[in-house]
Amino acid sequence: MANSFERDFDLEPFSAGEEISAPAPRRAAAPGMVGIGIGAIAHEIGLTKDTLRVWERRYGFPRPMRSPGGERLYPQEQVSKLRLVKRLLDAGHRPSKVLGQSIEVLQQFAERSGIAQDAPDAELDHLISLLRASAYEEFRFGLLKRATRDGLERFVLDVAAPLSARVGNGWAAGTLQVHHEHLFSEALQTTLRTLMRPLSDALRGRGSRPRVLLTTLSGEGHGLGILMAEAMFTLSECECIQLGLQTPLHDIVDAVAVHNVDIVALSFTGVMPTQSIAHGLTDLRNLLPPQVRIWVGGSSPALRRKFHDGVHHVAGLTPIDATVADWRQSAVL
Ligand code: B12
Known part of the structure; x- marks a missing residue:
């Protein structure tokens, strides 16, 4: 029987009478032509290699070239289309409705679904234009000024979160490069930490509960979500232990014991395959004492499904305060 991951990505066995695209003929890469290997492309887009192979067989797309050694090589325009398909x-x-379509039709689908559409905001547009121009000092100044003017909560909700989405959309559309993303992350992290520090320092040693440990699992290299969540937990007067990115499960378990942690908060974007998230969460749940809660957040579509009884999905940053209040009501402090 197909599991939910296989169902979502159309990996079930073919059913009788199903229309199958003819297998795409192998195309040898022309000399000097650059293509990306299947492992790199699967990692970049957040799919498995199996999914790419099944789509190729079933829908005739993607249609990679072959290296002289017979390895699949994906040209850039197919990579762009795959990014859009994944979104x-x-x-x-x-998959059956999108994989056979041209990129123009997919762009229309995206527009109609509201994907990659940034709400109009002149101040955020200005910050993006500074980033695009690599005006790093100006960009950092702009962030700090807005943060100082608005305060931590408004800065997180009105600037940090929508700006991250804009930067991601810019990268997906090819108008911002990976180095812009790095610059952006660096500046945003510095600003958020600068703003958070006085409050988190003041909270330390006051015995505030819950104590929240924040990190991501191996394979999730995005840390802005967990940092924004830390800001919101701090504003809800939680003591936070920020472990940074990609902490091995056993180290999380050790840190929970050492810091007497009540809640492990994890963040997931769409880059980590659903199955890895499901396995990681199940393993972590089994390793942690039952009274330690696991709260997960982030844009990964995997979080829309129910994983495990002991894992709670917090849908966004705004509900953190109420979820913490519920915990305080139910916990024996
Ligand atoms: C900055 C950035 C990078 C930086 C990361 C630096 C760092 N130290 O964090 C760099 C350049 C390294 C990078 C690399 C990659 N990135 Co990147 N990146 C981003 C960007 C712009 C922000 C990343 C981030 O931290 N997002 C997380 C938060 C901010 O967003 P969120 O998941 O929507 O979560 C929201 C809420 O749910 C809540 N939340 C989040 N976590 C939690 C947790 C809890 C407990 C709670 C309560 C709430 C909560 O907070 C957020 C507020 O809006 C995003 C764009 C975006 N929209 O996120 C792309 C994005 C995540 N990246 C993407 C990709 C493809 C990649 C790469 C594969 C390729 C590349 N760009 O080079 C690599 C893979 C890295 C890896 N191994 O994981 C894609 C993922 C597409 C997908 N499959 O879904 C995105 C969405 C860009 C896009 N639009 O296509 N990236």
Whole structure:
């Protein structure tokens, strides 16, 4: 029987009478032509290699070239189309409805589904233009000024979160490069930490509960979500232990014991395959004492499904305060 991951990505066995695209003929890469290997492309887009192979067989797309050694090589325009396909699938479209379409039709689907559409905001547009121009000092100044003017909570909700989405959309559309993303992350992290520090320092040693440990699992290299969540937990007067990115499960368990942690908060974007998230959470749940809660957040579509009884999905940053209040009500302090 197909599991939910296989169902979502159309990996079930073929059913009788199903229309199958003819297998795409192998195309040898022309000399000097650059293509990306299947491992790199699967990692970049957040799919498995199996999914790419099944789509190729079933829908005739993607249609990689072959290296002289017979390895699949994906040209850049197919990579761009695959990125768009993945975003449409994350938004609930079915592979059978999108994989056979041209990039123009997919762009129309994306527009209609509201994907990659940034709400108008002149101040955020200005910050993006500074980033695009690599005006790093100006960009950092702009962030700090807005943060100082608005305060931590408004800065997180009105600037940090929508700006991250804009930067991601810019990268997906090819208008911002990976080095812009790095610059952006660096500046945002510095600003958030600067703003958070006085409050978290003041909270330390006051015995505030819950104590919240924040990190990501191996394979999730995005840390802005967990940092924004830390800001919101701090504003809810939680003592936070920030472990940074990609902590091995046993180290999380050790840190929970050493710091007497009540809640492990994890963040997931769409880069980590659903199955890895499901396995990671199940393993972590089994390793942690039952009274330690696991709260997960982030844009990964995997979080829309129910994983495990002992894992709670917090849908966004705003509900953190109420979720903490519920914990305080139910916990024996
Ligand atoms: C900055 C950035 C990077 C930086 C990361 C630096 C760092 N130290 O964090 C760098 C350049 C390294 C990077 C690399 C990559 N990135 Co990147 N990146 C981003 C960007 C712009 C922000 C990343 C981030 O931290 N997001 C997390 C938060 C801010 O967003 P969120 O998941 O929507 O979560 C929200 C809430 O749910 C809540 N929340 C989040 N976590 C939690 C947890 C709890 C407990 C709670 C309560 C709430 C909560 O907070 C957020 C507020 O809006 C995003 C764009 C985006 N929209 O996120 C792309 C994005 C995540 N990256 C993407 C990709 C593809 C990659 C790469 C594979 C390729 C690349 N760009 O080079 C690599 C893979 C890295 C890896 N191994 O994981 C894609 C993922 C697409 C997908 N499959 O879904 C995105 C979405 C860009 C895009 N639009 O296509 N990236």
